[in-house]
Amino acid sequence: MTIRTTSNSVIGGALIAAFGVLGAAHAQECKNPDVLRFSMIPTEETTQELSLYQPLVNQLKEATGKPIEFYLPTSYASVVEAMLGGFVDIGMHGPYSYVIAREKDPNLKVVATYAKHKGHFQEEGPGYKAVLVARADSGYASIDDLKGTVIGLTDPASTSGNLLPRVGFTKVIGMDLEDYFSRVVYTGGHDLSAVAVIEGQVDAAFVATHRLDNVIDRDIAKMEDYTVLWSSPVIPQDPFVVNGQLCDEIVEQITNAFLTLNENDEGQKYLENVNASKFVAMQDSDYDIIRELKAAKDAK
Template identity: 65%
Template sequence: MTIFKRTIASLMTVGALIAYNAGAQAAEECKNPDSLVFSIIPTEETTQELDIYKPLIDKLKEKTGKSVEFFMPTSYASVIEGMVNGWVQIGVHGPNSYVLAKEKDPALEVFATYTKAKGHFQEEGPGYRAVLVVKTGSKFDSIESLKGSVLGLADPASTSGNLLPRMVFGEKVGVGPDLEKYFSKVVYTGGHDQSALAVEEGRVDAAFVATHRLDNVIDRGLAKPEDYKVLWTSDLIPQDPMVYDGKLCEPLKAQIRDAFLTLNEDPASKPFFDGIHSTKFVAMKDSDYDIIRKFVEAEKAAGK
């Protein structure tokens, strides 16, 4: 064998060893915890009855062979921090809070969302809309009539309850993200349900609410569809993303995906899907939320 051939052979052997060691190291570095922590942004469902999540939790336990704990968050930010800091492995975010979380930890991966059943304001499918609602019978009957009124927003990290209103509706009324220039007062209520109730109870004059969250308030008997008048409706927004820690080992991630995407095939899951007014989970990818990133970038550019 010539020196040249021996050199090439040696390099190939070294390259193979490096590749093998890199693969082995990556396999060693992936996470495979004994238990999983699951969390979801504060919604009517989380605060209403945690029992509705039992079929999903049970399916996760079955597919992964691990114990699963439910973390009750206090805000969108607490779910973001839980995942970024690594003590929450599976999270359900809002579209905007997912984008914010992934900026902090690029390893986070979206893998699914749910399709919504048709409701009072919600249309069927894996998307929803933001609606600007006022109380039926109030003096507010147009966007123009709302100038100088009190507006309710859900949470700073909410897509339909803050980001989209500022970046889309704000442009429509000529104030950009500074809704405070159009309304006499802008308050954060803490969630979509609180925004809807604040309108119904007269604590705010108007509020931006996600269609499926507004339906939840109505279905709980806290308000009626006829209590609300819609003055503006957004374009379609992708539903809340299901996200896991991308540092989890690949077989574990596959088991988690399988638990979500096959849950509707289990008759025992019907109470869960009925509880969240959904029909099934569907696969999603990171690029599905690029529309949200455009809003976020526009918001940053505006210095809001």
């Protein structure tokens, strides 16, 4: 596996090149590249240990017969931009960033997502929740106690770390976040939000349940260190998406690689490391709940 870290400037340069050949790409019946590029939104797993994804990369390589290059981006938006420009062929998005991307390119195709094991805060299955957590010893026992405090979000394109707080949670408090809290800050990641709560950098933060579990599993914090003051409805897990210009045969091979990953020892080890039992097939309509949330946010 070739691993490259992409900055916004690098992706920008790549996009210029990609757009330069976009007309030719559209003229072709389908795209059959010699190398497949794979990227995913920055998470504590990708930044913690890139080798964690080697079994998945190996499975994709075996299924397609093509080398796989792994690109570590700098933000949710850079994954969207790279896929829209044709620079990346396979990408893991957040649910919200996927909806944003597909509005711009309806040919993007979601193929699978994780079915997670039950964890400390995470429920079993291909969904998760956004939870608002504070330190258990902070004295904050209700949402009312948090008025006028400092709140942490993750990334502007995050579903549980920005969209749900700004749409679902604001219905609870009856006003915008900036009007309820003294300060709203973006931490850059779910793990960073969870740590910011423990270290007192923010009074509370919105974190995805499975990402909060990761922080606990890495012994950065304990479950009993947190108190949950609000949780969202269940939303679908992060979608794995393919470039819509890829030939159908390649898309089928990629999809099969995800859905059969649990059938070999190497794949099972990978799934265990991300607290999942398997990949399950997903389709675009599974993310309609995110579209409804986005429409509500855009209408505000």
